[in-house]
Amino acid sequence: MLVTDAQLQQLATRVAAALSARAWRLVTAESLTGGQIAKVCTDIPGSSAWFDRAFVTYSPQAKQEMLGLSSELLERAGIVSEAVAAAMASAALARSQAEVSIAVTGVAGPGGGSAQTPVGTLCCAWMDRDRLAEKQPPQVETCHFNGDRDQVRRQSVQYSLARLLDILA
Known part of the structure; x- marks a missing residue:
């Protein structure tokens, strides 16, 4: 599925409105998308009012150094796993001034996939903050997208922001 820049900007504008209405800020922890969620969000003028920061943790070492994920978690669960995404979301929130986080990890391709995590896995x-304070786990989902590397990444940005809107509604 082709996701256009205009579609992503429209979605980010809706996210901005939803966050602004709550006086909340967003933090991202991105692996698969390489900072594209942050880019789409910060392309909007005035985004500093609702976007706090981004952690682009593409390598396992970056996930450990910047987010404090343990090597044991990364080895046991695998870099592309719901457990790692959840840990990234919690750690990003804890290391920011934001009220809500998005974390993404996956396989964009064309290589790097496996039987357990095929190319297109997100x-x-x-x-x-409320879930964090109540010691509840993050909301986590795994999806599979088709297309080339750019298409998988764009669909991942779109999906993560659209689900954030659902969560905020």
């Missing part, structure tokens, strides 16, 4: 997590 593991995404969303966490907010």
Whole structure:
């Protein structure tokens, strides 16, 4: 599925309105998308009012250094897993001033897939301060997208932001 820049901008504008209505800020922890969620959000003028920061943790080492994920978790669960996405979402929120986080990890391709995590796999997590304070786990989902590397990444940005809107509604 082809996701256009205009579609992503329209979605990010809706996210901005939803976050602004709550006086909330967003933090992202991105692997698969390489910072594209943050880019789409910060392309909107005035985004500093509702976008706090982004952690682009593409490598396992970056996930450990920037987010404090353990090597044991990464080895046991696998880099592309709901457990890692959840840990990324919680850690990003804890290391920011934001009220809600999105975390994404996956396989964009064309290589790097396996039987367990084929190309096009996205593991995404969303966490907010209330869930964190109540020691509840993040909301986590795994999806599979078709297309080339750019299409998988764009669909991942679209999905993660659309689900955030659902969560905020």
